[in-house]
Amino acid sequence: MAYDKFNTLKSSAVPLPIENVDTDQIIPARFLKAIERKGFGDNLFRDWRYNGDGSEKKDFVLNNPTYSGKILVGGKNFGSGSSREHAAWAVYDYGFRCVVSSFFADIFRNNCLNIGVLPVQVSADFLDKILKAIEADPNATFEVSLPEQTITIDSSGESESFDINAYKKANLLNGFDDIDYLLNIQEDIREFASDRPL
Amino acid sequence: MNTKKTLFDKVWDSHVVQHIENGPDVLFIDRHMVHEVTSPVAFLGIKNRNIPVMYPEKTFATADHNTPTINQHLPVEDPLSANQLRMLEENSNEFGISYWGLGHEKNGIVHVVGPEYGITQPGATIVCGDSHTSTHGAFGAIAFGIGTSEVEMVLATQCIMQTKPKSMRINVEGSLSKGVTPKDVALYIISQLTTSGATGYFVEYAGQVFRDMTMEGRMTVCNLSIEMGARGGMIAPDEKTFEYVKGREFTPSGAAWDKAMAYWESLPTEEGAEFDKEITFNASDIEPMITYGTNPGMGIGISNGIPQADAVEGGVATYRKSLQYMNFSEGDSMMGKPIDFVFLGSCTNGRIEDFRLFTSLIKGRQKAPNVTAWLVPGSHKVEKAIKDEGLLAILNEAGFELREPGCSACLAMNDDKVPAGKYAVSTSNRNFEGRQGPGSRTLLASPLVAAAAAVTGKVTDPRELMELETA
Numbered sequence: 001m002a003y004d005k006f007n008t009l010k011s012s013a014v015p016l017p018i019e020n021v022d023t024d025q026i027i028p029a030r031f032l033k034a035i036e037r038k039g040f041g042d043n044l045f046r047d048w049r050y051n052g053d054g055s056e057k058k059d060f061v062l063n064n065p066t067y068s069g070k071i072l073v074g075g076k077n078f079g080s081g082s083s084r085e086h087a088a089w090a091v092y093d094y095g096f097r098c099v100v101s102s103f104f105a106d107i108f109r110n111n112c113l114n115i116g117v118l119p120v121q122v123s124a125d126f127l128d129k130i131l132k133a134i135e136a137d138p139n140a141t142f143e144v145s146l147p148e149q150t151i152t153i154d155s156s157g158e159s160e161s162f163d164i165n166a167y168k169k170a171n172l173l174n175g176f177d178d179i180d181y182l183l184n185i186q187e188d189i190r191e192f193a194s195d196r197p198l
Numbered sequence: 199m200n201t202k203k204t205l206f207d208k209v210w211d212s213h214v215v216q217h218i219e220n221g222p223d224v225l226f227i228d229r230h231m232v233h234e235v236t237s238p239v240a241f242l243g244i245k246n247r248n249i250p251v252m253y254p255e256k257t258f259a260t261a262d263h264n265t266p267t268i269n270q271h272l273p274v275e276d277p278l279s280a281n282q283l284r285m286l287e288e289n290s291n292e293f294g295i296s297y298w299g300l301g302h303e304k305n306g307i308v309h310v311v312g313p314e315y316g317i318t319q320p321g322a323t324i325v326c327g328d329s330h331t332s333t334h335g336a337f338g339a340i341a342f343g344i345g346t347s348e349v350e351m352v353l354a355t356q357c358i359m360q361t362k363p364k365s366m367r368i369n370v371e372g373s374l375s376k377g378v379t380p381k382d383v384a385l386y387i388i389s390q391l392t393t394s395g396a397t398g399y400f401v402e403y404a405g406q407v408f409r410d411m412t413m414e415g416r417m418t419v420c421n422l423s424i425e426m427g428a429r430g431g432m433i434a435p436d437e438k439t440f441e442y443v444k445g446r447e448f449t450p451s452g453a454a455w456d457k458a459m460a461y462w463e464s465l466p467t468e469e470g471a472e473f474d475k476e477i478t479f480n481a482s483d484i485e486p487m488i489t490y491g492t493n494p495g496m497g498i499g500i501s502n503g504i505p506q507a508d509a510v511e512g513g514v515a516t517y518r519k520s521l522q523y524m525n526f527s528e529g530d531s532m533m534g535k536p537i538d539f540v541f542l543g544s545c546t547n548g549r550i551e552d553f554r555l556f557t558s559l560i561k562g563r564q565k566a567p568n569v570t571a572w573l574v575p576g577s578h579k580v581e582k583a584i585k586d587e588g589l590l591a592i593l594n595e596a597g598f599e600l601r602e603p604g605c606s607a608c609l610a611m612n613d614d615k616v617p618a619g620k621y622a623v624s625t626s627n628r629n630f631e632g633r634q635g636p637g638s639r640t641l642l643a644s645p646l647v648a649a650a651a652a653v654t655g656k657v658t659d660p661r662e663l664m665e666l667e668t669a
Contacts, residue, residue, distance in 0.1 A: 019516040020393055020493050024630040029609040033264070033278035035238035035285050037346075047632045052618070075513065077394040080427065080493070081630060082609075083329040084236065085345035106363075106397055106429055107329060107343055114347035165361060167221025177347070182224065182355035183249070185216060189357055192215045192226055193253070 003116030005175040009097055009144045010154075012069035015134045016061055021074055022081035023108060027090040029082075040086055041093030062094075066138045073130055074101040079108025088112045098144050100151065102127040113168050114177065120144060120151050126160040129153060146172060202471035205434050206365050206400050209340045209465065213323045215357060222359040228322040230352045231308045232259040232295065234286040235611070236327030240350035241289040252356045254294040258317055259286055261299045262307045263611050267574050267601035270300050279612065293353075306577020306603045309333040309545035313417065314579050316446025320435035320462040325352060330545045330627060332423040335432035336416035337439055338465050340400070342430040363429045364398055364474040367467075369405035372481035377661040379555065380415035381547060381625065381644035383407060384422035385487035385497045387479065392511060393495040397427030399475065402467060407481045408433050413442040414551040421546045422627055425494040434466035486660055488532050489629050489642040491520040496629075500647065500659050504530045523631055524639050532641070532657045539622035540571045540652040541634070542645055543601075544608035547625035548576030550583045552645040557589045559649035559663055565597035566655030572614055573598055574606040596653070610635045623651040 031043040048060050056063040072091065078101035079087065088111040091099060098118045112119045122130070133140045133153045143152045146169060152159040164172075171177065182189070203211075216224040237259070244251065251257055264279035274280040283300065290297035298304040304311055309330055312318040318334045324341035325331060327349045334341035348358050368387060388395075401423055408416060416433050423431030440462065443449050450458045485499040498504065504521070506528045507514045521527065526535075542548070542556050553575065565571055573593065575581040581603055584590050590600055607614040608626035610633070616622045618637025625648050629640035641657065650660040 018519070019513045022493065022628075022630045024609075024628065024633050028632055028636070029263075029611045032235050032611065033276075033282055035282060036242065037239045047636055052636065075516065077397070077427070080393050081329070081628060083327060083331075083343035083345055085239075085327075085347060088345070103394060103397070105394070105427060107345060111345035111347070114345060165221060167218050167359075178359045179243075179247070179351050179354050182351060182357050182359070185224065186252070186355060189215055189224075189226065189252070189355055193356065196226070196228065 003175055003177065006097065006116060006118050006146050006172045008146065009070060010141055011071050012139050012141050013071035013073050013100070013130070013134055014061055014067045014069055015073045015131055017073070017075045017131055019075040020077045020080055023079055023084050023087035024081055026079070026087040027084065032084060032086050037089055039093065040090035041095065044090040044094045070095060070097045071142055071144065072096045072099045073127070073134070074099060076101065076103045076124070078104050080105040083107045085111045085115070088115050088117055092117050100127070100130060113172070116172065116175070118144065118146060118172065120162045122151060122160050122162060129158060200470065200472050202468040204365055204467045204471045204473065205338060205402055205432060205465055206340065209321050209323065209338070210362055222361045224357050225323060225360050227325050227352050227356050227358060228256060229312070229317055229324040230257045230356070231312055231317070231324065231326035231331070232257060232286070232349070233263055233308050233326070233328065234261050234282040235263045236346050237289065237349055238282060238285045239346050240327070240353055241285070241293070243350040244354050247354070249354055251293040251295060251353045256356060257295045257353065258312070259290045259295050259297045260305060260308050260311055261286055263605045263609065265300055265604040266612050267572070267604050267606050267614055270602045274300070276613070303578055306579065307545045307548060307605055309421065310548055310576030310580065313337070314446070314577060316443055316449035319443060319449065319458070320439055321465050325358060329424040330421050332428070332430040333417050333421040333545055335420040335423065335430050336413060337443065338432055338435035338462070340430060340432065343424065363400040365402065366396055366399040366428070366475040366477070367402045367404055367473040369476070369478040370403070370407040370481055371405045371478060372407065373410060374407060374481050374484065377486055377646060377664055378484050379644040379646055380411055380418040382484055382487045384419045385489065385494065385642060386484045388422065388426045388495050389487070389497040390479070391426045391495070393425060393493045394427045396423070399428050401428045401431040402473070403431055403433050405478070409436070412551060413438055414549045417549065418546055422494070425627060435462050486644060486647050488647060488657060490524060490526055490532055492523055492629055492631050493520070494627065494629060494642060496520060497642065498532065500532060500657070504528055504532070533659060535621070535657045536568070537623050537641070537651050537656060538568065538570065538620040539616050540569055540648050541574070541607045541622055541624040541626060542648055543572065543574030543576065543606050544626035545576065545605070546627045547645050548574060548580065550580050552625065553580065553584050553589055556645040556649045557592050559646055559660055560596045560598065560653060561592050563596055563653040565652055568655045569652055571598050571652050572601060572607050574601045575603045577603050607634050609633060616640070623648050623657070
């Protein structure tokens with residue numbers, strides 16, 4: 001499905017500096033039973049966010065009103081594990097538009113790009129600077145520019161550039177998805193398929 | 199310039215419909231496997247676009263993630279699971295896709311039934327909305343997990359947009375010691391590389407250990423490739439591969455077989471071909487493995503202690519959080535830790551060889567009274583073999599019961615959930631927090647280690663029991 005255009009995002013951020021946050025934590029398997037893509041934000045980080053009786057765990061960052069914003073800052077190897085796109089849906093549905101980490105798992109990164117959430121991979125040093133800026137001021141803002149491929153800490157002006165595939169960048173800027181592209185080359189695909197050995 | 203090609207290059211390059219400048223490749227997909235959890239939104243997408251499935255004959259649907267493992271002949275009780283299963287059936291019928299639902303003789307876990315019926319073939323590109331699609335790489339296929347948007351892409355156009363990953367070869371030389379299984383080889387490699395050690399790479403497994411390994415053992419290893427972050431893993435097809443594939447329902451026959459064989463035999467990596475990264479391990483360094491933490495990289499040889507935080511690469515805080523969740527301490531020995539559940543099954547270890555291995559250690563012993571054991575075959579075909587080969591009788595004699603096939607307690611989307619705080623020795627693929635039920639604690643291990651735990655009620659080195667047998 002087509003998604004929101006992404007250009008420049010200026011926002012405060014929510015810190016979750018834990019390594020190897022797997023997609024089972026982002027959205028536990030038992031919440032994957034929907035047949036439509038909606039409502040997943042309520043169960044984002046379900047078991048870290050709520051006790052068994054449904055009450056909030058006060059020490060989890062999403063329950064701390066000090067932190068808010070459209071940027072989620074994770075630790076190294078964010079999104080490892082299952083291929084479930086529901087994890088990216090949950091991140092999006094909760095209200096995040098960008099996830100920052102020093103390292104992303106492949107499928108999670110792809111899934112984010114396919115639904116209009118921008119994964120921004122920064123150096124470990126810069127990730128540390130971002131976390132320190134949030135620690136100094138929970139309302140600290142950051143500017144993520146997709147056209148410039150940069151993320152900037154507004155308080156200090158420090159900036160780092162990030163990589164993104166040029167094709168994916170164009171898609172995000174325009175809100176296009178891959179199926180639009182593939183449907184346009186369907187005849188080429190049929191011709192290619194006609195002499196496959198399998 | 200080096201013109202020698204790897205297995206991965208050969209299969210990938212021959213499936214590129216179009217290369218987009220500064221963008222991904224349009225990769226043609228030979229086999230698309232579909233299950234009930236990651237497909238409904240994708241089907242909804244093509245309905246909204248009002249387009250058909252482009253190649254329904256290359257698409258195969260099976261129900262596995264949600265399915266109960268008892269009373270499968272009765273209606274599924276959980277309304278949400280029942281609804282997803284119904285949607286898969288309706289979508290399959292509407293779009294002309296073969297559907298192996300509950301009760302169908304071919305039903306089972308998607309990565310178990312694919313190889314069983316010859317859908318999985320060398321040199322193919324295979325995708326599924328499930329990360330353990332890497333399993334099919336055991337046949338020399340490029341197989342990997344995809345997200346739901348990509349499931350929709352493949353339904354609509356039989357293609358996917360992917361940037362070609364880098365390549366890595368992992369060699370394991372020598373031969374495995376007694377009691378060391380393919381699962382141990384995989385857990386060992388992941389413990390050495392960490393869960394992100396192969397991110398960005400497609401792995402080829404090579405060396406004596408994999409040449410000696412059975413097809414089912416190769417499937418176990420390739421299955422776990424995703425747990426070190428790799429997009430997938432593959433093993434060059436050889437005589438064992440061809441022998442396994444031959445004569446299965448969806449395997450080509452006659453002239454088509456000869457054509458396919460000509461292609462398959464051309465696939466192995468050429469001498470002198472270069473990989474972006476190459477690593478070699480010695481089989482003699484590998485012993486039965488067990489995990490102690492909350493990701494598959496947190497594993498040790500069963501006779502070793504849990505590593506100290508400062509000896510572990512990565513964040514100390516995250517490491518200690520894991521141990522706290524498991525209620526283990528640095529330096530602890532895993533041996534003798536009491537356990538509550540044993541799970542034999544999943545797309546990692548739910549095949550007939552896994553049941554043979556488990557039963558070999560169970561035979562003549564009794565299930566420990568403190569252990570709840572869930573023995574779940576990967577498919578009806580495996581279930582039938584367990585009965586036909588007399589394994590069921592041995593298991594029953596030892597106090598075990600067999601359940602019906604499905605993903606079951608691997609990810610606990612059905613009723614098979616390990617309760618909070620309880621320990622499970624599991625032959626499945628993930629020990630993430632809450633993976634087998636909220637608050638559950640999982641120790642990943644081989645079917646042999648699971649069997650030893652099932653009869654002793656605690657973490658036990660299976661070699662001790664095997665020695666008793668030969669003494």
